[in-house]
Amino acid sequence: MDYSIAEISKITGLSAYTLRYYENIGLLSDIERDENGYRRYADKDILWIDFLIRLRNTGMPIGQMQKFAQLRRQGNSTAGARRALLETHQDHVLNEIKELEQHAAVIREKIVYYKQLEEES
Amino acid sequence: MDYSIAEISKITGLSAYTLRYYENIGLLSDIERDENGYRRYADKDILWIDFLIRLRNTGMPIGQMQKFAQLRRQGNSTAGARRALLETHQDHVLNEIKELEQHAAVIREKIVYYKQLEEES
DNA sequence: ATGATCTTTATAGCTGACTCTAAGGTACGG
DNA sequence: CCGTACCTTAGAGTCAGCTATAAAGATCAT
Numbered sequence: 411m412d413y414s415i416a417e418i419s420k421i422t423g424l425s426a427y428t429l430r431y432y433e434n435i436g437l438l439s440d441i442e443r444d445e446n447g448y449r450r451y452a453d454k455d456i457l458w459i460d461f462l463i464r465l466r467n468t469g470m471p472i473g474q475m476q477k478f479a480q481l482r483r484q485g486n487s488t489a490g491a492r493r494a495l496l497e498t499h500q501d502h503v504l505n506e507i508k509e510l511e512q513h514a515a516v517i518r519e520k521i522v523y524y525k526q527l528e529e530e531s
Numbered sequence: 532m533d534y535s536i537a538e539i540s541k542i543t544g545l546s547a548y549t550l551r552y553y554e555n556i557g558l559l560s561d562i563e564r565d566e567n568g569y570r571r572y573a574d575k576d577i578l579w580i581d582f583l584i585r586l587r588n589t590g591m592p593i594g595q596m597q598k599f600a601q602l603r604r605q606g607n608s609t610a611g612a613r614r615a616l617l618e619t620h621q622d623h624v625l626n627e628i629k630e631l632e633q634h635a636a637v638i639r640e641k642i643v644y645y646k647q648l649e650e651e652s
Numbered sequence: 653a654t655g656a657t658c659t660t661t662a663t664a665g666c667t668g669a670c671t672c673t674a675a676g677g678t679a680c681g682g
Numbered sequence: 683c684c685g686t687a688c689c690t691t692a693g694a695g696t697c698a699g700c701t702a703t704a705a706a707g708a709t710c711a712t
Binding site for chain 2: 461464465490492496497500503504509511514516517518520521525527528
């Protein structure tokens with residue numbers, strides 16, 4: 411199975427613009443082309459794009475994603491480096507979750523404070 | 532006690548540029564001036580700046596912070612509106628925490644996968 | 653009283669991450 | 683063979699959120 415850029419856009423939620431952009435900056439590579447030069451995406455590309463989206467959604471900057479994509483292109487021998495990169499990122503994510511929880515607690519206090527203000531007025 | 536912009540920058544971690552910028556866009560208001568026109572920040576300003584930082588760190592866009600700051604300037608009668616705004620934001624934050632946890636779980640699986648790859652190679 | 657080190661304003665520039673435009677090629681229904 | 687609906691590229695534009703520059707005034711140590 412392969413897909414046009416419009417189909418992949420629908421499937422992944424990334425715009426066609428963004429898909430081309432990601433390819434330009436090296437996040438996507440080896441995307442097949444049909445006889446007219448149109449991109450044809452494969453199922454494995456969808457998996458990879460979904461993973462990129464996951465990294466993005468956890469706040470990984472594009473520079474690091476590029477590093478990761480580059481290691482991936484270099485084959486299995488870079489598995490260690492890729493794991494290390496992911497573990498560092500994982501630490502960031504877990505840390506961010508903790509911080510968000512603390513912030514959320516303070517915001518909750520503030521909400522309680524406003525409720526009191528409303529009752530008094 | 533009052534503080535120069537350089538001191539407040541150190542205390543809050545925001546650059547002097549950012550402090551002036553926040554004042555320009557209405558996030559900070561009624562900052563005192565000394566006889567030379569230099570800004571003099573009060574302790575209440577520090578509390579407010581810290582709260583702004585908290586909102587920022589939980590991903591609140593500046594536009595919403597402006598809305599919040601505007602309500603605050605209008606006095607106690609807006610407590611309800613401010614509480615509502617915070618509650619909506621709180622929902623976003625809690626949701627984001629949930630999503631981050633899910634993403635973190637998938638990244639963990641990926642890390643395990645790379646560990647296997649390394650052992651096989 | 654001079655140089656270094658603050659501060660002020662207005663305005664320009666930067667970074668990250670897209671998002672769109674222009675100019676053109678391809679496909680396909682009527 | 684015309685319209686329109688895709689697709690291509692290179693490059694320009696946008697947006698949020700700062701960050702820096704320029705020109706000038708104030709403070710302070712030597």
